[in-house]
Amino acid sequence: MAKVSAPTRDRLLEAAGKLFYAEGLRAVSMDDIAEAAGVTKRTLYYHFRSKDDLIAAWLETRDQPNLAAFRRWFSRAEGDVADRIQAIFDNLARAARRRTWKGCGFLRASVELVNLPGHPAIIAARAHKKRVEDWICSELLRAGIPGDTRAIAAQIILLLDGAFAVVLLHRDPVYFENAGKAAAVLIRSC
Template sequence: MEHGTTVVRDKMSEPGPAKVSTRERILEAATDLFYAQGLRSVSADKIIERVGITKVTFYRHFRTKDDLVVAYLERQAERERADVAAILARAGGDANEAIRLFAETIGTVSCTPGFRGCPFINAAAEYADQDHPVRRTVAAHRHWFRAVLEEMITPLHPTEPAGIADQLVLLRDGAMVSGYLGDPATVSRSLYRAARAVISSHM
């Protein structure tokens, strides 16, 4: 009997699945809809309907739709930073390996079914005002990404790491578009070779 009681007590004390907050549910729905359909084409009402909440509840968490767009982009930025950190960890300080892994990852991601381009480039295309909070969020993330690339190639001792980083960002942007038309291996290989060529020209 005591053993059975212990089992029941243990099961009752086990934590159940974490309850997803309303804010998180809104953000999850927005992430799916924004990326698939575009930022301006998705209304707040469409998100409210998807989540199954009232307008009052929605605006309690996000004062405006633009606030939600910024939160969506910040979430995307967090995910990309985690992905980049994982790549750098795998490379183990080897700059050439890091470049190869970057190219491989971008090739794979850009050729994945459902891929609709870089969410930050997409956002910039929809928000022309560079002083808008959305554009500032995009600019902050791209500044971070460029800085990561510059830091990554510095151990190779190129003559102009800042200029190379700018060119690598352009190559990455192009590869994201090429993913619509190519296959992962081709995109990855082409990006890696182009990156190596740019770096070698500054050695």
């Protein structure tokens, strides 16, 4: 029986995602993506009007899986909300110890496209980060954390995204662990 391949759009997104994550957005050409997906450039442009649209679509495919991972790590952790938030950082530290880890695709896209604030990928990245912040805020509210939970969630996002940057810079996952401890202290100080 012949193997059924994934739909073309999915193959394109998968190939583009692997290349974008490994090499960076600007380093990857549409030719590279078409070749990796086993399609012609014409087929690629049939599914995506531009590289910009493809980049944004790839980031949008990462939104829910990334948020689901955070939720899973949070829900599997024991302890109070501070311990559970800290568990997200600890799991990120574990992930960062893999040789293939290259940081947060959303943040890397924002760096590569810093001069293009209206770029579809920047909009997708901003939306993802907002969803993560909203989810953290909802968990803080659910746990009955007093005070301005929106501000606390924003501070946790600063710790999270700052840790992504510093871990990528130094290649030292301990920064995730330290940021997680700081997030737990922040929550417990409320």
